[in-house]
Amino acid sequence: MTAQLIPDRPTAVRRQDRAPRYAAAFLYDEPGPRAKRRHLIGSIVSCAVFAVVVGLGLWQFASHGQLDAEKWVPFTDPAVWQYLLVGLMGTLEATVVVAVLGSALGVVLAFGRMSHRPWIRGLSGAYIEIARTVPVLLVIYLMLFGLPQIGINVPTLWKLAIPLTIANSAVFAEIIRAGVLSLPRGQREAALSLGLRSAQATRLVVLPQAVRNVTPSLVTQLVSLMKDTSLGFIVAFTELLYRGQVLATYLHLLIPTYLVVTLIYLVVNGSLSALAAHLQHRLHRTGSPLPRLPRLPALSGAARKAS
């Protein structure tokens, strides 16, 4: 029976167990002719409603002259785009600085919160809880007005980057802690029984797997962080929104400028979000990086009790 040696056509198999296109595809059956008709009517009605809303919006804009060509002509000028791109570079610079500092501090805090020394655990926990529940704007004001009073003056970038790092390190810490907690305890125990020191086990075994498991959340947080850099507007740091505001005032074109700035944010962050979704999807498809080991019946009870 040579036929058995030939593997099944993999494409056919894959098509069968492919995940549904929409997460909620299970909500409805394959539509019959009546349902199809209803869906068609629903589509037409909702498209009509969207068209009316968009039309009304455009009409409102047009009747106030916001769609006139002269209002949009400046955005064909490369100099305007160059001006905004410098702002975008500032946004990216602040994002990178905060991402690097915040994730480094986040790793320290995450392991601090899981430390077996109560005072380290308490300190890290308190820091995380405080940093997550105080508005960044308040910390920025504190930096802006508080530091000069005690004789410290920092460059503009750091007036933005330090408050953002304080807030984001707490979030990074919680994400990384979730990743570490999602790993089976056996990973660390195995590393220790192989003779690795505790720090080595953390660095070589636990952290890489934990970070891999939560990469989508980290990228999503990066998007949120990049949005938060728009607070540079408050401290007059040269980033996209600040430049947009200056440009809007200079050109006397508020709506076009802010719309263009919004669009730039949408494109840059949208591609990052798409990357996060892609990573999430890939993680979902390949499953956990850990091999699934059969559980021994005698051990599973004890393991459950221990965990």
Added chain:
Amino acid sequence: MNPLIDNLGLVLEALGTTLMMAVIAGVGSILLGVLVTVARVSPIRALRVAAFGYVQFFVNVPLLALLLLAVFALPDAGLMLPLTPTAIIVLIVYEAAYVSEAVRSGVNTVAVGQLEASRALGLTLAQSLRLVVLPQALRAVVQPIGNVMIALAMNTALAAAVGVVELTAAVNKINLVAAQPILIFSSAGIIYMGIALAIGLAAGRVERKVAIVR
């Protein structure tokens, strides 16, 4: 003496504004977020696409940019409301995207068998969404929605940047006179922590009450 206590009237009034914004925007964003989720799982493709676009837009654009757009730019197009309602509306449409993401993850936790059972009982899609899926989905995501509400309460501070006199703006104003930034802003921070703590505790209490023990 803490200058915030000397200006207690102003602080309390501003705290009232902050709480009012947080409550209205919170309720509004939960309602709108659930509607967006329903559109997102509906069998009508146009609604799904629109809801997806809605969420992507508000998840990727900074709140501050939206506030500036709504408060300073839209009046140029004749769209103008008083300042605080404008800020509240922007908060509602912004946070609704995050609520929708949370509720959608709740919809995904509803067992497929529940849907099959409701279809077998002859429920229409609208009925099974309203009576079977959404109640279970919402019960599963009380904590995540609580986190969105905490973020919303923190985000009301951004309204200070467009001129709404809420807590952050008020303490900033007090600081300009009293010039004790560390004391003043730390005290305000403690108030915000109290708000976040209250929301967190409320979410925990609601969750204990409504959670489905499987």
